[in-house]
Amino acid sequence: MLLIVGSGTVLVCVVGGYIAMGGKIEVLIQPMELVIIGGGALGAFIIANTKVVIKAAFKACLGLLKSSRHDKDSFLELLTLLYAIFKLSQTKGMLALEQHVENPKESALFNQFPKFAEDEHAVTFMCDYIRLMTLGSDKAHEMETLMDEEIDTHHQEQLEIAGAVNLMSEGLPALGIVAAVLGVIKTMASINEPPEVLGHMIGAALVGTFLGVLMSYGFVGPMAHALKGRANTDTKYYTCIKAGLLAYMQGYAPAVSTEFARKTLFAHERPSFYEVEEAVAELPAA
Numbered sequence: 001m002l003l004i005v006g007s008g009t010v011l012v013c014v015v016g017g018y019i020a021m022g023g024k025i026e027v028l029i030q031p032m033e034l035v036i037i038g039g040g041a042l043g044a045f046i047i048a049n050t051k052v053v054i055k056a057a058f059k060a061c062l063g064l065l066k067s068s069r070h071d072k073d074s075f076l077e078l079l080t081l082l083y084a085i086f087k088l089s090q091t092k093g094m095l096a097l098e099q100h101v102e103n104p105k106e107s108a109l110f111n112q113f114p115k116f117a118e119d120e121h122a123v124t125f126m127c128d129y130i131r132l133m134t135l136g137s138d139k140a141h142e143m144e145t146l147m148d149e150e151i152d153t154h155h156q157e158q159l160e161i162a163g164a165v166n167l168m169s170e171g172l173p174a175l176g177i178v179a180a181v182l183g184v185i186k187t188m189a190s191i192n193e194p195p196e197v198l199g200h201m202i203g204a205a206l207v208g209t210f211l212g213v214l215m216s217y218g219f220v221g222p223m224a225h226a227l228k229g230r231a232n233t234d235t236k237y238y239t240c241i242k243a244g245l246l247a248y249m250q251g252y253a254p255a256v257s258t259e260f261a262r263k264t265l266f267a268h269e270r271p272s273f274y275e276v277e278e279a280v281a282e283l284p285a286a
């Protein structure tokens with residue numbers, strides 16, 4: 001939604017300002033300039049990246065049309081789930097969690113929390129470390145090292161996507177210049193034309209530079225930054241899981257372990273202590 005609002009604002013202000021100055025909109029309509037710039041950028045993007053990154057980048061950019069997967073509500077849900085897991089383990093033992101981690105899609109516990117259950121990677125991350133705990137892993141420092149490595153790897157994978165989009169953004173102004181130069185070459189080949197024809201051709205050539213800069217700084221660059229922000233928020237989701245599990249491994253009570261997890265969150269996404277307390281109070285009996 002923010003992508004649509006932001007893109008609309010850019011177009012309205014830039015094109016609207018141009019028209020308000022008395023500019024003619026038809027001069028800006030240069031399909032071949034778009035083909036040169038957009039096609040060149042797409043080709044360079046394909047050359048620079050692997051199939052995995054290309055597919056992930058297109059999927060991630062389309063995902064910007066939707067709200068972020070992780071917000072205050074999803075973090076509140078995660079904290080409530082962590083408390084439910086710890087409480088179940090405390091009352092019935094770690095082995096009571098085994099049935100849930102071995103078949104998470106059929107887990108009555110996980111399915112109470114739909115946002116978490118829909119995140120396949122988060123479910124796998126959670127289940128893998130709970131499984132290690134049920135198998136007897138009790139050295140928190142070793143578990144923390146392993147978690148940090150996995151979280152860092154996942155974060156780097158996401159940043160690679162944002163970096164690929166950002167690299168394309170950086171190339172767009174240069175490709176705009178390429179389109180402009182080609183337009184000037186075309187103009188020079190028609191130097192015998194009347195001044196009004198040459199003026200139109202020069203204007204069309206300059207549109208290439210305009211489009212390259214606009215696409216870079218008005219659209220693709222901000223999209224790359226938005227992808228980076230979502231990668232950071234996604235990483236914070238796993239950091240929250242890590243903090244809660246490690247606290248529980250070290251013997252803290254469910255409520256205290258959940259509080260350890262809550263404290264890792266960004267302030268604008270962090271539910272209050274009382275919001276978490278209210279949410280866990282509404283949980284069904286284990």
